[in-house]
Amino acid sequence: MNLAAATNENLAHTSNVLIYSSMAVYTLAFFAHIAEWVFGSRSKVGRTAAALTGAGAEGAGAGGSVKVQVAQKGGGTAVLDRPKVVTRSAAGTRDVPDGPGAAGGTFKGDLYGRMAVSMTVLAFLVQAGGVIARALSVQRAPWGNMYEFSITFSTVAVGAYLTLLALKKNVRWMGLLLVTTVLLDLGIATTWLYTDSDQLVPALHSYWLWIHVSTAILCGAVFYLGAVATLLYLFRDSYENKLASGGQPGSFAQSVLSRLPAAASLDKFSYRINAAVFPLWTFTIIAGAIWAGDAWGRYWGWDPKEVWSFITWVAYACYLHARATAGWKGRKAAYLALIAFGCWLFNYYGVNIFVTGKHSYAGV
Amino acid sequence: MSNTKSNPPAPERERPDERDRENARELGAAGSQLSTAPIEESAAGLPAMGVIGWARWFWRQLTSMRVALILLFLLSLGAIPGSLIPQNSVDELKVETFKKAHTTVSPIYEKLQFFDVYSSVWFSAIYILLFISLIGCIVPRTGQFIGQLRSRPPGAPKRLTRLPAYTTWRTEAEPEQVREAALAMMRKRRYRAHTVGDAVAAEKGYLREAGNLVFHVALIVMLVAFAFGQLFKSEGGKLIVEGDGFSNTLTQYDDFKSGSLFDADSLAPFSFTLDKFTGTYERSGPQIGTPRTYEAHVTYEKGAYGKPQKTVIRVNEPLVVDGTKVYLNAHGYAPVVSVKDGKGKEVYRNAVPLLPIDNNVTSTGAIKVFDGYRDKNGKKTQLGFQAFFVPTFAGSGKGTMFSQFPAPDMPVLALNGFHGYLGPDSGLAQNVYQLDKTKMTEFKDADGKQLKQRLLVGETMKLPDGAGSITFEGIQEWASFQISEQPASGWALTGAVAAIAGLAGSLFIQRRRVWVRVTPGADGVTVVEMAGLGRSESAKLPEELADLAVTLIASAPTAPETDTAPGTDTEPGSSPEPDSDSVEESSEEPAEGAEK
Ligand code: HEM
Numbered sequence: 001m002n003l004a005a006a007t008n009e010n011l012a013h014t015s016n017v018l019i020y021s022s023m024a025v026y027t028l029a030f031f032a033h034i035a036e037w038v039f040g041s042r043s044k045v046g047r048t049a050a051a052l053t054g055a056g057a058e059g060a061g062a063g064g065s066v067k068v069q070v071a072q073k074g075g076g077t078a079v080l081d082r083p084k085v086v087t088r089s090a091a092g093t094r095d096v097p098d099g100p101g102a103a104g105g106t107f108k109g110d111l112y113g114r115m116a117v118s119m120t121v122l123a124f125l126v127q128a129g130g131v132i133a134r135a136l137s138v139q140r141a142p143w144g145n146m147y148e149f150s151i152t153f154s155t156v157a158v159g160a161y162l163t164l165l166a167l168k169k170n171v172r173w174m175g176l177l178l179v180t181t182v183l184l185d186l187g188i189a190t191t192w193l194y195t196d197s198d199q200l201v202p203a204l205h206s207y208w209l210w211i212h213v214s215t216a217i218l219c220g221a222v223f224y225l226g227a228v229a230t231l232l233y234l235f236r237d238s239y240e241n242k243l244a245s246g247g248q249p250g251s252f253a254q255s256v257l258s259r260l261p262a263a264a265s266l267d268k269f270s271y272r273i274n275a276a277v278f279p280l281w282t283f284t285i286i287a288g289a290i291w292a293g294d295a296w297g298r299y300w301g302w303d304p305k306e307v308w309s310f311i312t313w314v315a316y317a318c319y320l321h322a323r324a325t326a327g328w329k330g331r332k333a334a335y336l337a338l339i340a341f342g343c344w345l346f347n348y349y350g351v352n353i354f355v356t357g358k359h360s361y362a363g364v
Numbered sequence: 365m366s367n368t369k370s371n372p373p374a375p376e377r378e379r380p381d382e383r384d385r386e387n388a389r390e391l392g393a394a395g396s397q398l399s400t401a402p403i404e405e406s407a408a409g410l411p412a413m414g415v416i417g418w419a420r421w422f423w424r425q426l427t428s429m430r431v432a433l434i435l436l437f438l439l440s441l442g443a444i445p446g447s448l449i450p451q452n453s454v455d456e457l458k459v460e461t462f463k464k465a466h467t468t469v470s471p472i473y474e475k476l477q478f479f480d481v482y483s484s485v486w487f488s489a490i491y492i493l494l495f496i497s498l499i500g501c502i503v504p505r506t507g508q509f510i511g512q513l514r515s516r517p518p519g520a521p522k523r524l525t526r527l528p529a530y531t532t533w534r535t536e537a538e539p540e541q542v543r544e545a546a547l548a549m550m551r552k553r554r555y556r557a558h559t560v561g562d563a564v565a566a567e568k569g570y571l572r573e574a575g576n577l578v579f580h581v582a583l584i585v586m587l588v589a590f591a592f593g594q595l596f597k598s599e600g601g602k603l604i605v606e607g608d609g610f611s612n613t614l615t616q617y618d619d620f621k622s623g624s625l626f627d628a629d630s631l632a633p634f635s636f637t638l639d640k641f642t643g644t645y646e647r648s649g650p651q652i653g654t655p656r657t658y659e660a661h662v663t664y665e666k667g668a669y670g671k672p673q674k675t676v677i678r679v680n681e682p683l684v685v686d687g688t689k690v691y692l693n694a695h696g697y698a699p700v701v702s703v704k705d706g707k708g709k710e711v712y713r714n715a716v717p718l719l720p721i722d723n724n725v726t727s728t729g730a731i732k733v734f735d736g737y738r739d740k741n742g743k744k745t746q747l748g749f750q751a752f753f754v755p756t757f758a759g760s761g762k763g764t765m766f767s768q769f770p771a772p773d774m775p776v777l778a779l780n781g782f783h784g785y786l787g788p789d790s791g792l793a794q795n796v797y798q799l800d801k802t803k804m805t806e807f808k809d810a811d812g813k814q815l816k817q818r819l820l821v822g823e824t825m826k827l828p829d830g831a832g833s834i835t836f837e838g839i840q841e842w843a844s845f846q847i848s849e850q851p852a853s854g855w856a857l858t859g860a861v862a863a864i865a866g867l868a869g870s871l872f873i874q875r876r877r878v879w880v881r882v883t884p885g886a887d888g889v890t891v892v893e894m895a896g897l898g899r900s901e902s903a904k905l906p907e908e909l910a911d912l913a914v915t916l917i918a919s920a921p922t923a924p925e926t927d928t929a930p931g932t933d934t935e936p937g938s939s940p941e942p943d944s945d946s947v948e949e950s951s952e953e954p955a956e957g958a959e960k
Contacts, residue, residue: 085529085530085531085906085909085910085913086525086529086530086531206680208680275871276871276872278867278871279864279867279868279871282863282864282867283864286857286860286861286864289860290857291680293853294680294681294682295679295680296691297599297682297689297691297693297846297848298599298848298850299850299853299856300590301453301454302446302447302451302453302454302481302482303454304447304448307443307444307446307447308447310440310443311440311443311444311447314436314437314439314440314443315440317436318433318436318437318440320871321429321432321433321436322433324401324429325429325430325433328433343440351447
C-alpha cells in the first residue's frame with residue numbers, strides 16, 4: 001500500500017467516525033425536540049378550535065368554516081409610511097390561524113426547541129464533514145454507491161431544512177420528524193448499505209455524474225420536505241374538518257395537531273416546494289439522458305431506473321395538474337403528491353435492491 | 365366576527381368548484397382570462413343526439429384537464445410493468461430465461477405484450493391519446509393567449525375590497541393627476557396598463573402563460589423527435605482486435621439493428637483502426653479487480669479519403685463522426701496462436717478473440733483452421749480447438765481453471781483439439797466462438813484420454829502421431845464497439861431545454877392584475893383604492909401592492925385623517941356591506957404565518 005492509499009484509508013476512517021458522531025448529535029437533537037413537544041403542551045390549546053368553532057358560537061350566521069370572510073393583516077406593514085394592505089384568502093379556504101409550533105408558545109418548550117435546532121446545526125456540520133471526508137478519500141463525488149448516496153441525501157435534506165429556517169420560514173414544526181428520519185436513514189446506511197470507500201467503474205467517470213446525481217439528491221431531499229408537509233397537511237386537515245363539524249378530536253391529536261400550522265399553510269408550503277423542485281427534477285432526468293447517451297449509446301432505453309424516474313416525473317406532473325384543476329385541490333392532490341414521493345423513494349431504494357439494470361454498480 | 369351577518373348558515377363543506385365559481389361570479393370580468401386553463405365542466409351533460417354531437421362530446425372529454433390527468437396517471441401506471449418484467453428491447457436473453465422459468469405466466473404476459481411494454485399497443489394508445497389531448501388543449505389555449513395579448517386588461521371590478529389584496533388612502537391630489545401618476549408608474553414597472561373609467565387597470569406576468577405553452581409544445585417536440593429517432597436509428601456492433609480496422613458499411617458489422625425507416629445508404633462514410641486497447645484495474649482493497657479505465661486508441665478517417673486522425677475512445681467518450689457515434693462497449697483478450705502441420709510448416713497464425721465469461725475475464729472460444737492443413741498422410745483436413753483462457757492464473761487445480769484478476773499478469777491458455785470437418789466456413793451463420801463437433805474427432809493422448817494442455821506464452825502443444833503442433837505466441841486485446849446513429853437527438857435536446865425554460869416560467873412567474881381606482885370622496889377629498897389579484901394566492905402579491913402604493917403615495921400624499929372610515933364611502937349605497945369588516949378585523953392573527 002502506498003502513501004496516498006494510506007491517507008485515503010485514514011480519511012475514510014475519519015469519515016466513518018464523523019458520521020457516527022453526527023448520529024450521536026442527531027440523537028441529542030431528537031431528545032431535545034421531544035422535550036420541546038412535551039414541555040410545549042400547556043399551550044394556547046384550542047386556538048384553532050376557537051377559530052373554527054368560535055365563529056359558530058356567535059350564531060349560525062357566520063357559521064361553517066368556509067364562508068367566513070376574515071381578513072388578516074398583511075405582512076411587512078411595520079414600516080410607518082407603508083400603507084396597510086388588507087389581504088383576504090380566496091373564497092373557500094378556511095381562515096384558521098397557524099398553530100404556535102411545537103413549543104406551544106411556552107418558554108421552556110421554546111428553549112428546548114432552540115436547543116434542538118442548534119444541535120441539528122451541529123450534527124449537520126459534523127455529517128457534512130463526514131461526507132466531505134468520504135469524498136476526499138475516494139477522490140470523487142461522494143455518491144458512487146447507496147451508502148454514499150444515503151449519507152449525502154440526509155445531509156442535503158437537513159441542509160435544505162436549515163436553509164428554510166435561516167430564511168425565517170416557518171418550518172420548525174417539521175424538526176422532530178426530519179431528525180427522526182435522518183437517524184433512520186443513517187442507521188440503515190451504516191448497518192446495511194455500508195461499502196468501503198473505493199473508486200468508480202469507468203462508466204461512472206463523467207462530469208455528468210456530478211451534475212446528474214447531485215441534482216437528483218437535491219431533488220429527493222427537497223421533495224422529502226414537501227412530502228413531510230403533505231403528510232402533516234392530511235392529518236391537520238382532518239383535524240380541522242373534525243373541529244369544524246363540531247367533533248372532538250382525541251387529546252393527542254388535539255395537543256399535537258393544534259400546534260401545527262393551518263392546513264392551508266401546510267398545503268401551500270408543500271405545493272411551493274414541489275413546484276419549485278419539479279423543473280430541477282426535469283433537468284435531472286434530461287441530464288441523465290445526456291449522460292446515458294454518452295455512456296451507453298442511447299439517451300433513453302427504458303432501463304428500470306430511467307422508467308422510475310419517468311414515473312416519478314409523471315406523478316409529480318399529475319400532482320401539479322391536479323392542483324390546477326378545480327375538483328382535485330386539497331386532499332386528492334395531496335395523495336398524489338405522496339404517491340409521487342413514494343415513486344421517488346422506490347426509484348432510490350427499490351430499484352437498486354429489487355431490480356437489476358444498468359444502474360447497479362459498486363456493490364449495492 | 366363581531367357584527368351580525370345576513371349570510372344564511374353555510375353548508376358544512378361546500379364543493380370546491382362551487383366556491384370557485386361563486387368567487388368568479390363576484391369578480392366578474394376582472395378575474396376572467398387570468399389564465400388559459402380550460403374551465404372544467406364538472407357535470408359533463410349528456411351529449412346531444414347524433415354522430416356530430418357524440419364526436420364533439422368525445423373531443424371535449426379528451427381535451428379536458430380531467431382526462432389529461434387520468435391519462436397522465438395511466439401513463440405512469442403503464443410504465444411500471446416494463447421495469448419489473450424483462451424487456452425484449454433491453455435484453456432478449458433475459459426475456460428467454462424468464463420465459464423458461466415462468467411457464468405459466470409467460471403466455472399471458474406475451475398476450476399482454478408485457479415483454480415489449482414500451483412498444484405495446486396499449487402503452488402507445490395511452491401516450492398517443494395523451495398527446496392528442498395535449499394538442500387539442502394547446503391549440504385553443506395558444507389562440508386564447510394571443511387574444512389576451514391583443515386585448516387589454518379588464519376594468520376594475522365594482523368592489524375592490526373583495527380582492528385578495530387591498531389598500532386605500534385619502535389624498536388631496538386631484539383624481540385625474542393620481543390616475544396619470546398611477547398609469548405612469550405601472551407602465552414603468554412594465555405592467556400593461558390603461559385607464560378604464562375611474563380606474564387604472566394593469567396586468568403583468570404574461571410570461572407565465574407563455575412559459576406554460578412553451579413547455580407543453582416542447583413536450584410534443586420531444587415526443588416527435590424521439591419517435592423520429594426510433595424510426596430512423598441504426599445501431600450495430602463490431603469486435604476489433606488490436607491492429608484491425610472497420611469501415612462503416614453494412615457488411616462489416618457483426619450484428620446490426622435499425623429502425624423501420626432506416627436506409628442503408630445513409631450510413632456515414634468513415635473508417636477506423638484499433639491501434640491499442642488499455643485497461644487498468646483496482647489492484648487492492650475489497651473491490652480488487654474492478655475496472656478503472658478502459659481506453660481504445662484508434663486512428664480514424666472521415667469519408668473515403670479522409671486524413672487519418674488519432675483519438676482515444678473511452679466509456680463515456682464516444683468518437684463522433686458526422687452524427688454517428690462510436691462507443692466502446694466491451695473488451696477481452698485474443699490469444700495469438702500458430703499452428704504447424706506434420707511437416708512443420710506454419711499453416712495458421714491468428715489472434716483469436718475469446719469471449720469473457722466472468723468479471724476477471726476468464727474467457728472461452730474456438731480456434732478454427734479451415735484451410736491449408738494437411739495431416740501426416742498429406743490429406744487435407746480441418747482442425748478445431750476449444751480454447752479456455754485466463755489472464756491471471758489462479759494456481760493449478762482440478763477441473764476448470766478460473767482467472768483471479770482481469771489484467772494479463774499470468775496468462776494461461778488451455779486447449780483441447782479436434783480434427784475433421786468444421787462445417788461450412790461461410791454462408792450459414794457460424795458461431796465463431798463455438799466448435800460444432802458433430803463431424804470432428806478428438807485428439808487423444810498416449811493414455812487414450814482427451815488431449816488437453818495448459819500453455820504459457822511461448823509454449824507449444826504437440827498433437828499426437830506427428831499431426832503437428834499449436835503454439836501460444838502471445839496476447840492481443842480486442843475491443844468491441846457499438847456504432848450508432850440516432851437522428852433528431854438534437855431536436856430532442858432542444859425540446860428538453862425549452863421544456864425546462866418554459867416550466868420555470870410557468871411555475872415561478874406569477875400572473876397578476878392591479879387596479880387603482882381614484883374617486884372623489886363625499887367630502888371632496890380624493891380616495892385612492894388599490895387592489896391586486898393573482899392567479900393563485902400568493903404571499904408576494906400584498907407585498908407588491910404595498911410597494912406600488914408606497915410609490916404612488918409620493919405623488920398622492922395622504923390627507924389628514926378624518927373620522928370617516930376609509931374604504932366604505934367609495935360605494936354610495938353600500939355602506940352596511942359586510943365587506944367593511946375585513947378592514948376592521950385586520951388586527952387578527954395572520955393566518956399565513958408560513959409565509960412570513
Ligand atoms: C405529457 C403530459 C403533460 C405534462 C407532463 C404536463 C405538465 C404540466 C405541468 C408541469 C404544468 C404546470 C402546472 C402548474 O402551473 O402548476 C401544466 C399545466 C397545465 N397543463 Fe399540462 N401537462 C401535460 C399534458 C397536458 C394536457 C394533455 C393538457 C390539456 C388537456 C394540459 C393542460 C394544462 C393546462 C391547462 C395547464 C395550466 C394550468 C394552470 O394554468 O395552472 N396538460 N402541465
